[in-house]
Amino acid sequence: MLARTMNRPVQDITALDLVTPSRALLGRDEQRTRIDGMLRAARRGESAALVIIGEPGIGKTALLDYAVSQAADMIVLSACGTQAEQALPFAALADVLRPLEEFRGALVPAQHEALALALAEEPGPPPSQLAVCVGTLGLLAAAADRKPVLICADDVHWIDAPSLEALLFSARRLAAGGIVMIFGTRPEGAELPWPAPIQRLDLTGLDRESAYQIVQRSTSAVPTELVLDRLFAGTSGNPLALAEVPGQLTPRQLTGLDPLPEPLPAGPTFGTVFRSRIAALPQRSRDALLVAAISGHDELPLLAEALAQVGLANADLEPAETAGLVTFTATRLMFNHPLIRAAVYDAALPAQRREAHRAIAGSVTGDLARKAYHLSEACLAPDDDVALLLEQAAAQAHSRGGYSASVHTYMRSAQLSTPGGARAKRLVQAGIQAQLTCQMDASVRLLEQGLAEATDPQLRLEATALLATSMIWCGRAGRGHRLLVEAAEALRRSGNDHAAARLLSHATLPCFLNREIGAGLRAGERAYELSEGSDVHTRFRALTALGCILSYAGQTERALPLLLEACGLFHHSGVDVYDTVGTAYVSMLANCLINMEEFAEAQKLLEPVVATCRARTAPALLPYALAICGELAFRTGDWPAAYANLTEGVVLGEETGSYGDHPYPRSALARLAAAQGREQECCEHVQVALSFYGGSDFHTIRTRSHGAMGLLLLGQGQVEKAITELEQAVFSPEARAVREPALWPWLPDLIEAYARAGRRAEAQRQLDDLIEMTELAGRSWARAVVARSRALLATGAEAERLFTAALDEHRSLSLPFDQARTELCYGEWLRRSGRMAAAREPLRAALATFDRLEANPWANRARTELRASGVNPRNRPLGGQTQDLTPQETQVAMAVASGMTNRAAAEALFLSSKTVAFHLTNVYRKLGLNSRTQLAARFAGKAGLAGHNPVP
C-alpha cells in the first residue's frame, strides 16, 4: 500500500482511496512476470527501470503495490505525486530518501549538505540541482550495496519537477547495482523526458475473466453473462470503472431483468475526471456532445443528421476535440475513452437526454432496432406504438440469432406496453429468449410474470411448458415435472393429444434427476399412448422417455425394444434433436443403452450428436452429451477420453451458463478422480456438485457424489469412512425406486467395504438387493459383481467357484476396471488361503490393468499383495502418467494423436492454434515424448476426441 499511505491531501478528489480496496490483483500475468523479472535481476545485482503509463483507474498503483508486495527482502522506497504538492520542490524526493538516513555517512560532505537542504532538514539557500542529483544517486547506491532496492514513484505527472529530475538522473545511470525503479503515470506524464534505460509499459484494460471478477465482487447481485459483457465493453476493462459502475445500476439491471442504460453511467471517481472538462465546454458543444454520446454511431454524416434535428452541427463538437474528449478522423468522430461517453451522459439532465434520444430517433431511417430503441428512451410513460416497434425489432433480432439483444428488447417492449394481452405475450417472449441464452433464472421470472398476466389459453400453455423447462434447468425438477403434466392435461382436454404427448415425454426428464421414478413412469406411459400415430419427432421423444424410465425401473424387457425403436427413428427418420431438449433425449437414450451394455448402439448415437454440436459451434448443447461420452469411456476403460470429455462437459457447462449442466459431468469426473486416487480433485468436484445439489432436488447428484467419495476411500483402504459415504449414496429413499443395477455402481463398493470391515450381515442385505435387481434386469456387469460380492462373503471351494464364475462373466464383456478389481479380490483370497503361486496370476493381471488405467491406489494394493505372495511386482511404467496432463492438454493430446492437425484440433476444441501448440509442447514434456507418432502410439486404441473418433 505504498503510495496510498503517502501524505496525499484529503481534498484530492482523484485519489482512489475511497474505492473498495483491492483484495487481490487479478490478471496482469504478463506485467507481473515483467516486474518479477526486474526484481529477480536486482537480486542478481542488475538494475532496471520501468514507467507504467495508463489512464485513471487502469491499475497502475495496483501494479506498484504488487511490486512492493514481492520485495519483502529488499529496501523499498516510495513516493507519490499529488496536485497539492506539485509546486513544492523535492517533496517527493524527501519521501524516497528519508528512510535512507543511515547511509548518509557514505556521501561526500557537499552532497550530504545538498540533500539536507533539499529535504528541508536544514535551513539555507536552495541547493544545486546537480549536487542533489548526485547525492541521490550516491545514497541509493550505498543502500543497494547492502540490499537490493525498489523505488516506486506513483502519479509521476504530479511529482514536483526537481524530485523527478533527481530520480531520472539516477535512473539513467543504473545499469547495474541492484536497483529497480518503477514509475506510474497517467497519459499526461507520457511526454516527460523519460531516458532510454527506462522501459515503457502501456497499461490497458484487464482481460475479460478478471474484469468479470471485479464486477462480481463489487456487487451482491449476480450479473448475467450479457451484463458482464456489456460492462466489459463499456469500460474497456478499466478496473476502477468496473468496480464503480455496478453501484450505479439497479439489481434488476445487473441481473438482466431490466435493460442496461446506454451509455453506461460512469462511476463517481471516474466521472469526476472528465466532468470538469465537459463542464467547461460551451452549452452548444455540450448539447452536441450529448447527441454524439448517445447516438452510438460515429459516422460524421449520420451524426450531422441527428444534430440537425436539434439545430446543431458537427462543428459544434470542435471545442470538445480541443479539450481532448473526442477526436475527428476523416469520416468519424471517436470518443477518446468509452467512459467519456458515460460522463457526458451523466452530466446531462434526464430531459436533455430524452431530447437527444428523440433527435436521434428522428434522424434514423431504415434501422428499425435503433429507431425503436431511441424512441423508447425518449418515452416517459407506456406507449403502445413504441412498444409495438420494439416488439418488431426484437423479433427481427431473434430471426437473426441475436437472442440476447431480443431479451432486452422484448423486456423493454413489455415495460412500455399498457396492461393487457400484448404485454403478457411480450414478457413470455422475453422469457423464451432468456432461455435460449441459458439465462434460466431470468427466464423463470419473466415467464412467471407473463403467466400472471396472460389470459389467452394457448399463450398460457406455451408459457407453462417453457417455464417448466427453465425450472428444471434451475434445479427444480419436481416443480417442473408437475407444471408439464398439468399443461399436458389441458392440451389433452382440448383434443391435442400429440402436443400433450410431447409435454409428457418432457415431463419424464426431471424424474431421472430427482428419482421420482413412479411419476416418470406415469408420464412416460401416457406420452407413449398419446403419441400413437404422431409425427416422428413426437414419437421419438415418447419412445425414448418411456424406454428410459422403464429401464430405470428395471423393466428391461419392455424398455429395450422401445429404445431400439427410438434409435431407428434417430438414424433413419431424420429426427431433429439439435435444441436444448432434443440433445438431452439423445443423451438420455445413449445413457440407458450404456446401462444396458449396448455400447455400440450408444456410440452410434453420441458420435453424430457431439460432432454436429461442435460443427454448429453450439457448445451449450454439448455438456450433457459429453458427460455421457465420458461415462461410456469410463466404463469401457478409456480413461483419458473419459477425463477429456467430462472435463470439457464441466467447462462448457459453466462457460455457457447452463446452470444445471455441470454438476452431472462433474460428479462423473469425481468418480474417475476417485478411481485414480486423485484425492484433492475428487473432493473438489464433490464439493462443487454438492453445493449445487443444495439448491436443487437432483438427488442423483447427491448419490453420485457420495458414491465417488466412497470409492476414493475404499481404494485408499479407509474402509469405515468409505462405508459412511457409500451408505449415504445407497440409503436414500428416492434412490430405491431405481432398479437398474448399472445405476448402482456404489452398491458392490459398499458390499466390499462391509466385507472388509467384517460386517457380513449388512453386506449380505445389500447383496440380496443387488441380486434381486440383477435377476430383474440381467446385466453381464451385474452378474459379475454379484458373483464377486458373493465370493467375498463365501469360504472354501464355494468362494473359489464364485470368483471363477465372476471372472468368466467379466470375459464376456470387457469392463477393465471391474475385472481387475475382481482379480485383485481373488488374488487376495488365494494368498490368504496360502496358495501363493496361484495368487500371482490374477494379481499380475490386476496390476497390469490398474497401471494402464493409472488407478494408482488400486495398483498399489495389487503390488502389496504380489509382494506378500513372494514376488517382486513390476515397477510402475516409466514416463509421466497421462493423469499428469491438464484436461486441456489431454484433449489436445488425444485430438492430435487421433491424426488431427493443430488447426483442426483448435477448431474442434474452441481454442486458438497457438494454444494447441502450447499445450502440445507441455504434453511432450510431461510424457517424455518426441513426436506425433510417439504420441499416437501412447494413445493408441484410445477414443480420441468425442465427436471425432469412435469410442471403442
Ligand SMILES: Nc1ncnc2c1ncn2[C@@H]1O[C@H](COP(=O)(O)OP(=O)(O)OP(=O)(O)O)[C@@H](O)[C@H]1O
Ligand atoms: N489487476 C487488478 N485486479 C484487481 N483490482 C484492480 C486491478 N487493477 C486495479 N484494481 C483496482 O482498481 C482500482 C483502480 O486501480 P489503481 O488505483 O491501481 O489505478 P491507477 O491506474 O493507479 O489510477 P490513477 O491513475 O487514478 O491513480 C483500485 O481499487 C484497484 O485496487
Ligand SMILES: [Mg+2]
Ligand atoms: Mg494510481
